[in-house]
Amino acid sequence: MTSAVRSEDMIIGITPFGEPDAGLALAVGRAGGLGVLDLGSGDRRSREALSRMRRASPGGFGVRIGAHCRLDPADLEPDGPHTVVVGAWPAGAPGTSDTAATLRSIAALAERHRVLAEVTDLAGALDALGAGAHGLIARGAECGGPIGELSTFVLLQQLLAAPGVTSPVWACGGIGPHTAAAAVAGGAAGVVLDSQLALLAESALTGPAAATLRTLDGSETVVLAGHRVLRRRGPDAPRPARDAGPHDVAALLGARDPRTQLLPVGQDGFLAARFADRWGDVRRSVRALRDAVLDALRDDTASRALRSGSPMSRALGTRLPVAQGPMTRVSDGAPFAAAVARDGALPFLALALADGARTRAMLAETRDAVAGLPWGVGVLGFAPEDVRTAQLEAVRELRPTHAIIAGGRPSQAQALERDGIRTFLHVPSPGLLRQFLEAGVRRFVFEGSECGGHVGPRAGFALWEAQLAVLEDFSAVHGADGLEVFFAGGVHDERSAAMVAALAAPLTARGAAVGLLMGTAYLFTEEAVAHGAIRPLFQRQVVDAERTTLLESAPGHATRCLPSPFAAGYREQERRLRAEGA
Numbered sequence: 001m002t003s004a005v006r007s008e009d010m011i012i013g014i015t016p017f018g019e020p021d022a023g024l025a026l027a028v029g030r031a032g033g034l035g036v037l038d039l040g041s042g043d044r045r046s047r048e049a050l051s052r053m054r055r056a057s058p059g060g061f062g063v064r065i066g067a068h069c070r071l072d073p074a075d076l077e078p079d080g081p082h083t084v085v086v087g088a089w090p091a092g093a094p095g096t097s098d099t100a101a102t103l104r105s106i107a108a109l110a111e112r113h114r115v116l117a118e119v120t121d122l123a124g125a126l127d128a129l130g131a132g133a134h135g136l137i138a139r140g141a142e143c144g145g146p147i148g149e150l151s152t153f154v155l156l157q158q159l160l161a162a163p164g165v166t167s168p169v170w171a172c173g174g175i176g177p178h179t180a181a182a183a184v185a186g187g188a189a190g191v192v193l194d195s196q197l198a199l200l201a202e203s204a205l206t207g208p209a210a211a212t213l214r215t216l217d218g219s220e221t222v223v224l225a226g227h228r229v230l231r232r233r234g235p236d237a238p239r240p241a242r243d244a245g246p247h248d249v250a251a252l253l254g255a256r257d258p259r260t261q262l263l264p265v266g267q268d269g270f271l272a273a274r275f276a277d278r279w280g281d282v283r284r285s286v287r288a289l290r291d292a293v294l295d296a297l298r299d300d301t302a303s304r305a306l307r308s309g310s311p312m313s314r315a316l317g318t319r320l321p322v323a324q325g326p327m328t329r330v331s332d333g334a335p336f337a338a339a340v341a342r343d344g345a346l347p348f349l350a351l352a353l354a355d356g357a358r359t360r361a362m363l364a365e366t367r368d369a370v371a372g373l374p375w376g377v378g379v380l381g382f383a384p385e386d387v388r389t390a391q392l393e394a395v396r397e398l399r400p401t402h403a404i405i406a407g408g409r410p411s412q413a414q415a416l417e418r419d420g421i422r423t424f425l426h427v428p429s430p431g432l433l434r435q436f437l438e439a440g441v442r443r444f445v446f447e448g449s450e451c452g453g454h455v456g457p458r459a460g461f462a463l464w465e466a467q468l469a470v471l472e473d474f475s476a477v478h479g480a481d482g483l484e485v486f487f488a489g490g491v492h493d494e495r496s497a498a499m500v501a502a503l504a505a506p507l508t509a510r511g512a513a514v515g516l517l518m519g520t521a522y523l524f525t526e527e528a529v530a531h532g533a534i535r536p537l538f539q540r541q542v543v544d545a546e547r548t549t550l551l552e553s554a555p556g557h558a559t560r561c562l563p564s565p566f567a568a569g570y571r572e573q574e575r576r577l578r579a580e581g582a
Contacts, residue, residue, distance in 0.1 A: 008034050010190040010293065011180075011286050012116075012137075012170060014064050014085065016198045017144070017255035017264055019205065020049035022056075024282070027202040028193075029057050031286035036062035036085055042070035054079045062116075065105065067098070067146075067250055073108045084109045086128075088118035088139050090146040090226025090246055099127070106131040116170065120148025120155070126164050136165065137192055140173030142459040144195060144221070145253060145264035146246075147228050149547065151450050151459035152179075153499070154490045160187045161495070174268045174461025176275075177292035178468045178503040182461075184293045185302070185502035186495050191289070195265055199276035200285060209255040209263055216269040217430060218462050225249040229262040230269070238262055267462040270430075274469060295505070302505040305514045306497055308344070312515035315484055317374045317401065319344030321515035323486055324522050326350035326378025326404060327453060331522075332362060335531035338369035340522070348376040348404055353383055356390030363398040374401040381408025395421065406454065410439035424486060428456035430466040437474050442482045445517060448489030452520045452560050455550070460489045464503060471507055480510035488517035 013028035014036040015021040021037070028035035037053050039046045046069075053061050062083035065071065069087075076084070086106050089098055109115045110132035117128035118137045125136050138159055140152025150158065152173035159169050168189035175183070180191045198205045198213055205213075212230065222231045224240060227249045232238070236259050240249055254261035279285040296302055304310060305321070312321030322345040324331060330350065331337065337347035349366055351359055366375060377400050379391060395403065396419050403416050403423040413423040424443040427433045433444070446467050448460025456463070464487065471483065485507070487500045497516060504514040523542045528534050545562050551570050552558045561567060 006034075008032055009168075009170075010184070011289055012036060012062070012190060012192045013197055013282070013286070014038055014062075014192060014194045016194040016196075016203075016205070017209070018066060018253060019255055020046040021204045022049040022052040023204060024197055024200070024202050025053060025061060026056050027200075027282035028197070028286065029061055031283040032290065033286045034062055034083060036064050036083065037081075038064040038066070039069050039071055040066070041068055042075075046071070047075075050076075053081070065109075067102075073105070073112070076109075077112070080113060082114060084113045084115050085137065086115060086117045086133070088120050088124070088137075088146045090120065090148060103127060103131040106133050110134065118146075118172070119159075120146065121150065122158055122162055122165075124148075125159055125162070129165065129167055133167070135168045135170065135189065137170045137172050138188075140171075140459060140461065141228070142267040142462040143173040144228050144230075144266035144269065146226060146250070147223065147266075148226075151448065151461065151490065152183075153448065153460040153496075154450050156183060156186060156188060157490070157495055171461075173266060174459060174463075174465055175289075176268075176271050176465040176469070177289055178506070179461045179465050180289045181293045181296035181505065182499040182503035185296055186499040193285075193289075195269055196271045196275050197282065197285070199272045200279075201281040205255060208258045212258070212263065213265070213269060213272040216265070216273070218267045218270045218458055218466055219429065221265060221267055221269070224262070227253065227262075227264065228266050229253070230265050232258065232263075267458055268465070270466060292506075296502040299505065299509075301509045302498070302501040305501045305504060305508045306516065310515075311508070311511075311513035312484060315513045316346050316515070318346050321513070322346070323376070323515060323517045324348060325451075325488060325517045325519035326376075327519050327522075328352040330528075330533050331378075331519075333532055334362070334365040334369035336527060336533040337366050337375055338371075338373075339527040339531055341370045341373040341375055346374050346376060346402060348378045348402070349400075350378045351391050352380065353387055354391065355387065356394055359391045360394040360398065363394055363400065367398055367400070376400050376402030376404060378404045378406065379408070379412075381405045381412055392416075404445060410436055410441045413441055413443070414439075424484070426456075427467065428458065428463070430470045433467055433470045434474075437470070443484045445486045445488055447487075447517070449560075450490035451488055452548070455489075455558055455560050457556065460487075468503065468507060471512070475507070475510050475512070480507060480512040483507070483512035484515070485512060486515050486517040488519070491516050491518055492521035 011033035015038045018040045020040050025035035025037040063081045064085040066087035114134045116135045117133040118139045119125040138155045141147045156171045159165050170190050171183035171188045172192035175191045221228050225246045252262045253264045275285050310321045324340045324347045326348040328350045340347035406426045416423040424445050426445045448463050449455040548560050549563050550558045
């Protein structure tokens with residue numbers, strides 16, 4: 001058996017959307033990566049493409065076998081591929097027969113090939129390794145096609161930290177130059193590209209699918225029966241039955257006919273146009289990602305970004321470039337805020353929907369408790385106007401050093417800035433970021449949907465890659481001086497911090513200040529209980545939890561919380577309302 005990781009394995013390119021595009025896979029191999037031919041359904045086109053791969057790249061290529069591929073291990077011989085990627089089923093969706101069949105395929109293939117198993121959760125990863133897989137592809141929830149609950153950022157961390165995972169892991173989902181550097185800095189063997197390749201010169205993708213990819217920004221997808229697909233409207237859009245299961249949806253995936261197929265594109269679909277416009281072909285794209293990874297690992301820019309005395313530390317006036325994010329009914333007490341400030345971070349009180357009197361009391365107590373150290377408030381830009389007006393009157397009177405506005409507008413931030421309160425705006429999309437930059441805003445929070453409480457639609461890797469591309473374009477013209485950016489969602493330890501530092505390294509090198517904003521991580525601290533931010537039972541529930549759940553209260557409004565009887569009742573009510581057509 002050959003080595004589990006080779007130099008060309010840093011960048012793996014899988015032909016997108018289940019299409020057997022031999023020319024594209026061969027181009028990835030020639031560029032120094034590992035080209036993987038998706039064999040799709042295993043039809044005549046797939047077999048012809050496989051024959052072409054054998055002739056042009058004997059032994060030096062890979063294939064992907066998905067759930068609906070009709071080829072079996074014997075069809076790959078003789079002169080089979082070096083690597084076989086076994087496609088994932090959505091986490092928790094398939095029955096035991098599907099899972100068992102996948103594991104049997106892994107075992108059979110592993111006798112003659114290196115097998116990399118796509119996985120969407122830790123349980124599936126351990127099963128795949130037990131069946132003989134030589135490596136894992138962490139397929140995050142931002143991917144197109146079959147997915148699980150966890151984003152690439154969180155799933156990768158979970159797999160790399162698991163004692164039972166000793167084989168190499170690749171990251172798939174939201175991968176561009178910045179997140180590729182982050183994944184490898186965090187311990188990944190490399191990264192996987194798929195839809196990013198779809199508009200490059202060597203790609204055979206044409207027609208409506210290619211035209212659609214040109215228009216995406218990452219917000220246009222939905223999840224159907226465990227598969228992320230493009231949301232299409234109109235009379236000619238394919239519509240799975242309301243009770244369609246994973247098999248039904250998987251059978252509809254494809255890029256050839258938008259009238260009958262669902263395009264399995266993810267939140268990172270916008271990267272196809274970005275890659276095409278910036279690099280044009282596979283060779284330059286693969287080289288750019290490889291260079292981004294190597295630059296981040298060789299240079300000490302990333303390691304300097306989060307040290308004591310870093311640009312963000314100096315900008316905040318704190319010892320560390322770290323903020324404790326505002327958490328409703330958690331970070332609203334002076335003793336906890338003072339503990340955070342004394343330990344070198346920037347605390348934020350969550351004002352939530354507190355009235356003017358309650359806000360004034362909280363602020364006065366906290367101002368006295370922090371004793372001259374920096375501190376801040378978290379404001380809801382979408383709170384009722386009378387509530388927000390009363391809160392802001394108290395804020396201007398008692399003068400915290402900083403503020404964060406969630407769901408806010410540039411005018412709200414600029415009003416506080418004029419009063420000497422340095423204000424950060426949550427920015428959940430690249431379109432809004434461009435508008436805010438044009439309006440003069442320079443302090444931002446980029447919070448992935450991994451965070452607790454109210455969440456945006458985009459997972460961290462997809463969001464951060466999009467936002468950093470906007471800042472890269474902006475700073476090339478205007479410079480990066482004055483830019484201050486907090487990254488949030490899934491950040492909690494050395495590995496996650498190192499990943500953020502690596503992905504932000506080019507921005508740091510241009511002069512921007514970069515920091516970390518953490519909320520959930522503070523729930524695990526002794527001080528959170530000792531100072532009354534949370535009760536011991538609350539913390540025990542958090543420590544014991546193995547997953548979270550999203551409760552959607554309106555389109556685009558979701559809250560991440562722990563599974564509980566309340567959450568179960570909420571979902572039951574949601575199902576009842578949907579059944580009634582409400």
